[in-house]
Amino acid sequence: MRARLAGALCAALLVVTGTTAAGVSGHGRLRFAVTLSPSAARQAGKTAVDGRAYVIVSRKGDSEPRDQIDIAGGVPFWGRDADGVRPGRSVVLDAGSGTYGYPLKSIASLPAGRYSVQAFFNTYDTFRRGDGSTVKMHMPCGDGMDLFNSPGNFSSTPRWVDIDPARGRTVDLTLDKLITPSQPVPAGGTCQQGNPADSAHVKHVKIQSPALSKFWGRPIYIGANVLLPAGYDPNGSVRYPVEYHFGHFTTNAPRGFREDGGNSFSQWWLSDQAPRFIVVEVREENPFYDTSYAVDTPNLGPYGQATTRELIPEIDKEFHTIAEPYGRLTSGGSTGGWMALASQVFYPDVYGGAFAGYPDPVDLRREQIVNVYGDGNAYETVREWDRTPRPDSRNVQGDTNYVNAQENLWELARGGRDRSGGSWAMWEALFSPQGKDGYPAQAWDKASGTIDHSVSAGWKAMDLSAKVAAEWPTLGPKLQGKVFVYVGDTDTYFLNTAVELFQQRTDALTGPSSGFTFVYGRAKQHGWSPYTAQQWFQIYADYVAGHAPRDTDVSGWRGPRATPRLSASGGEIVPPEKHVGLPR
Known part of the structure; x- marks a missing residue:
């Protein structure tokens, strides 16, 4: 899950005035007039911009206000959509309609005081997509x-301003800084084409995806960070199994590898003790999130096709991979755990085994703790005489860090129509059908949390548990014994509850039986794993060798055999029947 960035209100269009900021009258109301400077616009090569304007305030000056935004304990900010903002013209944010904030909904609620104030503008591109939207x-x-x-x-x-909403005033803020790319941009190209620098064992691949470019109506690139094993010879004959390690967007070396051997994994990877694998981490940032979830969806487009039919063949062409399903394993945790499992489920003829840790919701009867098909409200448990907030994040002692409404409303202030870059918005983009306006259909009202079951019913197409059960006659022979899931039984985001439902459902499958493995860490939170990375690769090596065609020579990559037993959890294994309160 969680680069947990946040979400958005389908807010009314931002007021774009035809006057300069100095010309906006206060009229007894606190207003912020945000103006795009001509110099910043020229640097960006823009004569006008569409997007969302923000104002952020903080009582602290040790960092920029925009760096202090958070779900719990963050500073107040407000946002509003704006189209056609020209240099020198103002966008006004005030207590009127169209401006929405978090944790203070209205600018009028800001207490009087001295604040460090900053404006920000998130620019939108117009995509005329291949589906007609x-x-x-x-x-x-x-x-x-x-x-x-x-x-x-x-x-x-940022600048310090004395504010008293009761007296009212107009605070003028000028957007005078443009954020520029940090990664290389090819001469005459775009930043999406750039690649980080290669090293001896870490290489990078990036391709323009025909399928995604057609869908989004402009060139779209996907890439990968590739870690090569010790002794890899590009002119040699040995072919290596591949771990497709899914997760959030990164340009860092896979598995934290360092060429100088500056950590224990790197030292082991380059030693004689390590089996020889190639590790591939896919880079697929997109307009909704920092990763695509690697499947085909109506809102994100054909990322599954782009990954399996375009990127993987390119990797197989450039590197000495075992280009067969038995030689391709998927792995990952959290968001990457869902991707590892979904890749195996949706593309069982591409991959040969999934090792999924603490995955995002794999059974949507528990999207965290929301049953999207049966519950009436995503934010609260609603009874006749009372309402109880649904927790979103907890610690191992059971204390609530924040509730569902907080994170969803935080996303609401960041941008409407699932444009927040947050987890809940991304899940809606992933699971929902496309809405009539071209954006994801909303499964619940963002302000109130009321669930629209006519939309959430459409989530079953991407519900991994429902898909496996419904398609078991076809999927069973391809998946039997190839799914391994591990999670702490007090996962920070309650993700263990969906894993348990997935286990209950798949344990009941017959013809054939599922043979799936589930491991639960007693009193372990999000990020728990029963093994170290080194131990996992020993497990992978035995697994691939055991699934290789008869008489396959594995001596070139397998290495020493000292494999831990996969059924051992490194802690207590907690069967799901010992848990209470789960729907059956």
């Missing part, structure tokens, strides 16, 4: 959809 969204640029640090966006220089 037109949407306006921000295209990340090697930043993994880090909204408040994403290239192409504008910010103002």
Whole structure:
């Protein structure tokens, strides 16, 4: 899950005035007039911009206000959509309609005081997509959809302002800074084409995807970070199994590898003790999130096709891989755990085994703790006389860090129509059908949390548990014994509850039996694994060798055999029947 960036209100269009900021009258109301400077616009090569304007305030000056935004404990900010903003013209944010904030919904709720104030503008591109829809969204640029640090966006220089909403005033803020790409941009090209620098064992691949470019109506690139084993010879004859390790966008070396051997994994990877694998981490940032979830969806487009039919063949062409399903394993944790499992389920003829850790919701009877098919409200448990907030994040002792409404409303303030870059918005883009306006159909009202079951019913197409059960006669022979899931039984985001439902459902399958393995860590939170990376690769090596065709020579890559037993959890294994309160 979680580069947990946040979401958005389908807010009314931002007021774009035809006057300069100095010409906006207060009329007893606190207003912020945000103006795009001509110099910043020229630097960006823009004569006008579409997007969403923000104002952020903080009582602290140790960092920029935009860097202090968070779900719990963050500073107040407000946002509003704006189209056709020209240099020298103002966008006004005030207590009127169209401006929405978090944790203070209205600017009028801001207490009087002295604040460090900053304006920000998230730019939207217009995509005329191949499916006939037109949407306006921000295209990340090697930043993994880090909204408040994403290239192409504008910010103002923070300044201290004395504010008293009761007296009213207009605070003028000028967007005088353009965020520029941090990764290389080819001469005459775009930032989406750039690649990090290669090293001896770490290589990078990036291709323009025909399928995605057709869908989005413009060139779209996908890439990968590739870690090669010790002794890899590009002119040699040995072919190596591949771990497709899924996760959030990164340009770092896979598995934290360092060429100088500066950590234990790197030292082991280059030693004689390590089996020889190739590790591939896919880079697929997109207008919704920092990763695509590697499947085909109506809202994100054919990322599954782009990964399996375009990127993997390119990797097989460039490197000495075992280009057969038995030689391709998927792995990952959290968001990457869902991707590892989904890749195996949706593309069982491409991959040969999934090792999924603490995955995003794999059974949508528990999207965290929301039953999207049966519950009436995503934010609260609603009874006749009372309502109880649904927790979103917890610690191992059971204390609530924040509730569902907080994260969803945080996303609501960041951008409407699932343009927040947040987890809940991305899940809606992943699971929902496309809405009539071209954006994801909303499964619940963003302000109230009321669930629209006519939309959430359509989530079953991407519900991994439902898909496996419904298609078991076809999938069973291809998946039997090839799924391994591990999670802490007090996962921070309650993801263990969906894993348990997935186990209950798949344990009941017959003809054939599933043979899936589930491991639960007692009192372990999000990020728990029963094994170290080194141990996992020993497990992978035995697994691939055991699934290789008869008489396959595995001596060139397998290495020493000292494999831990996969059924051992490194802690207590907690069967799902010992848990209480789960729907049966």
